[in-house]
Amino acid sequence: MAFDYSPYPYVPPPGLTAPEPRHKVAIIGAGPIGLALAVELANHGVASVVLDDNNVVSVGSRAICWSKRSLEILDRLGVGETCLAKGVTWKVGRTFHRDKEVFNFDLLPEDGHKMPAFINLQQYYVEEFLVARAQALGVDLRWKNKVTDVVQGADHARLTVQTPDGPYHLDADWVIACDGARSPVRTMMGLEFDGELFEERFLIADIEMQADFPSERWFWFEPGFHNGQSALLHKQPDNIYRIDLQLGWNTDPEVEKQPERIIPRIEKVVGHANFKLDWTSIYTFQCRRLKKFVHDRVIFVGDSAHVVSPFGARGGNGGLQDVDALGWRLAAVVMQKAKPALLAAYDQERCFGADENLLNSSRATRFMSPSEGAERLFRDAVLALAGKAAFARPMVNSGRLSRPCAYPLTGADDPALPMSARPGMVAPDAPLAQGWLSESLRGQMVILALNCPAPQIGITALQPEVTPLLAQRYLGQAAQALYLIRPDQVVAARWISPQANQIQAANRAVWEGH
Amino acid sequence: MTLITAANLGQPDDVYAALLAAHRGLTADQQAALNARLILILMNHIGDPQVLGAALELAKETP
Ligand SMILES: Cc1cc2nc3c(=O)[nH]c(=O)nc-3n(C[C@H](O)[C@H](O)[C@H](O)COP(=O)(O)OP(=O)(O)OC[C@H]3O[C@@H](n4cnc5c(N)ncnc54)[C@H](O)[C@@H]3O)c2cc1C
Numbered sequence: 001m002a003f004d005y006s007p008y009p010y011v012p013p014p015g016l017t018a019p020e021p022r023h024k025v026a027i028i029g030a031g032p033i034g035l036a037l038a039v040e041l042a043n044h045g046v047a048s049v050v051l052d053d054n055n056v057v058s059v060g061s062r063a064i065c066w067s068k069r070s071l072e073i074l075d076r077l078g079v080g081e082t083c084l085a086k087g088v089t090w091k092v093g094r095t096f097h098r099d100k101e102v103f104n105f106d107l108l109p110e111d112g113h114k115m116p117a118f119i120n121l122q123q124y125y126v127e128e129f130l131v132a133r134a135q136a137l138g139v140d141l142r143w144k145n146k147v148t149d150v151v152q153g154a155d156h157a158r159l160t161v162q163t164p165d166g167p168y169h170l171d172a173d174w175v176i177a178c179d180g181a182r183s184p185v186r187t188m189m190g191l192e193f194d195g196e197l198f199e200e201r202f203l204i205a206d207i208e209m210q211a212d213f214p215s216e217r218w219f220w221f222e223p224g225f226h227n228g229q230s231a232l233l234h235k236q237p238d239n240i241y242r243i244d245l246q247l248g249w250n251t252d253p254e255v256e257k258q259p260e261r262i263i264p265r266i267e268k269v270v271g272h273a274n275f276k277l278d279w280t281s282i283y284t285f286q287c288r289r290l291k292k293f294v295h296d297r298v299i300f301v302g303d304s305a306h307v308v309s310p311f312g313a314r315g316g317n318g319g320l321q322d323v324d325a326l327g328w329r330l331a332a333v334v335m336q337k338a339k340p341a342l343l344a345a346y347d348q349e350r351c352f353g354a355d356e357n358l359l360n361s362s363r364a365t366r367f368m369s370p371s372e373g374a375e376r377l378f379r380d381a382v383l384a385l386a387g388k389a390a391f392a393r394p395m396v397n398s399g400r401l402s403r404p405c406a407y408p409l410t411g412a413d414d415p416a417l418p419m420s421a422r423p424g425m426v427a428p429d430a431p432l433a434q435g436w437l438s439e440s441l442r443g444q445m446v447i448l449a450l451n452c453p454a455p456q457i458g459i460t461a462l463q464p465e466v467t468p469l470l471a472q473r474y475l476g477q478a479a480q481a482l483y484l485i486r487p488d489q490v491v492a493a494r495w496i497s498p499q500a501n502q503i504q505a506a507n508r509a510v511w512e513g514h
Numbered sequence: 515m516t517l518i519t520a521a522n523l524g525q526p527d528d529v530y531a532a533l534l535a536a537h538r539g540l541t542a543d544q545q546a547a548l549n550a551r552l553i554l555i556l557m558n559h560i561g562d563p564q565v566l567g568a569a570l571e572l573a574k575e576t577p
Contacts, residue, residue, distance in 0.1 A: 377546055377547065377550045378550050378553075378554070380547065380550075381547060381550035381551045381553075381554055382554060384547075384551065385551055385554060385555070389555070389558075391555075391558040392554060392558075395554075
């Protein structure tokens with residue numbers, strides 16, 4: 001059943017009739033990233049106004065693969081369980097060359113995590129759930145409010161906003177540009193968006209059909225049904241399947257968009273004609289980012305800051321990690337618990353994250369769409385060998401799926417403790433006597449004290465009973481440990497037996513952005 | 515490990531002849547593909563990124 005796009009109502013904003021008091025935070029764009037940030041800020045007690053030029057959720061499924069980390073973030077925002085219930089859970093990806101499986105991966109081979117490795121869920125659902133949550137939290141959502149100008153002041157920025165009833169001005173201490181890959185704000189500010197465009201085109205189609213494909217990601221190189229090109233299949237809720245077909249650069253998108261061109265191609269993939277086209281699109285790949293994301297009072301988040309090719313699901317998931325890194329810091333700055341300099345840490349961490357996403361996406365794109373000459377020679381050699389020799393299989397690259405970024409933090413560390421919980425990593429989840437560890441690490445600094453006392457230094461302490469899983473993920477061979485964990489669940493520092501002043505110093509460093 | 519650049523093949527003439535024999539009767543494209551596979555196989559066998567890096571350097575700086 002196709003998605004019901006009911007438009008959200010436009011309400012004439014107060015600024016049309018009288019100047020509005022200055023806002024703390026104005027968010028431009030109600031895509032998944034702008035909405036997530038508004039909810040995150042509201043959870044921290046910071047009000048924001050969200051301006052969107054449109055009045056419906058994402059047209060087309062667009063981002064469908066949401067990673068475990070994204071689900072943990074969405075869970076903190078209050079929509080994780082709703083997404084999980086609606087989505088199709090998966091963790092195995094299979095890659096075929098011609099008709100033979102040459103490589104597979106399992107993205108979460110262990111139990112004991114609240115959230116699965118991935119779910120597939122259309123972007124319009126994620127946005128719909130976030131809108132409902134934002135509304136419940138009293139976020140000022142303004143549909144049909146198009147930002148047409150941004151002017152930076154000394155301690156704020158002034159927006160010009162166009163509505164069906166004419167324009168108005170809106171001032172905000174902080175303006176967050178979540179206005180997507182084509183970001184008009186980026187253009188208004190004349191910022192360069194560096195990177196590369198790949199000469200490749202993919203057709204993307206959502207089809208509705210009854211079928212029993214397993215809940216896995218299937219990728220084909222040179223399948224019999226799609227001459228010499230690549231193809232990708234994903235299962236979504238509501239009996240919708242996503243099919244991506246490589247078209248090559250020498251195709252005319254206007255011609256390829258026609259249903260009479262698309263339908264025969266899909267018939268060859270699924271082997272019958274018993275399906276309905278739900279949404280189709282043709283896309284090219286770009287891998288680009290802004291040099292920096294924080295420009296005085298204007299901060300770029302999500303696709304406006306960086307775009308990647310879709311294989312690896314690093315667009316939406318990368319954007320949610322931006323929200324994760326910015327939300328608590330911006331809230332602290334707005335509430336004057338930290339200096340604006342703290343925002344530089346957002347810039348550093350997410351430029352690092354964006355580079356990792358760009359590197360992985362451009363490598364996958366290069367493998368899928370090699371240029372003529374050596375790139376194609378070696379790509380074909382890897383595929384040919386993969387059917388015969390195990391070593392070549394991990395070189396087959398149909399996309400390396402989004403994983404949480406491991407930030408290069410310099411917080412105190414004890415190498416005797418497990419690598420997977422070192423400073424810079426997202427604190428691994430584990431079941432507690434009641435609920436999940438990830439549910440207890442939210443929105444504030446936390447001391448996780450395992451088999452040791454937690455000093456009373458004004459930081460919330462968590463002292464769960466140490467189960468074998470907790471010991472495996474946080475202690476390794478050590479008898480005890482103390483972790484300092486940031487509001488975004490990232491490990492800031494850890495010790496086996498620290499002094500209170502060491503923890504205090506590490507805490508200060510976090511709020512100063514070190 | 516460092517890259518071995520001293521002679522390391524017991525029977526250099528035999529190995530060289532085997533290399534040529536593997537290419538005989540192939541088109542230029544097939545030969546290129548064979549070499550690509552061979553490089554990947556040997557790279558994996560060597561396994562050491564430092565040795566591979568030094569080998570790439572030596573290959574690049576030789577005109
Ligand atoms: C075909 C395709 C498949 C993808 N698959 C995946 C996937 O599987 N997993 C994944 O993680 N990512 C995927 N992505 C990427 C993902 O869709 C994007 O990364 C994600 O939508 C970015 O969210 P955003 O909120 O930054 O931007 P957008 O979703 O683009 O939202 C921007 C919003 O800003 C509004 N806006 C624009 N200009 C103005 C203005 N002047 N004033 C007011 N509002 C404005 C727009 O109306 C829009 O609502 C895919 C993308 C595509 C195109």
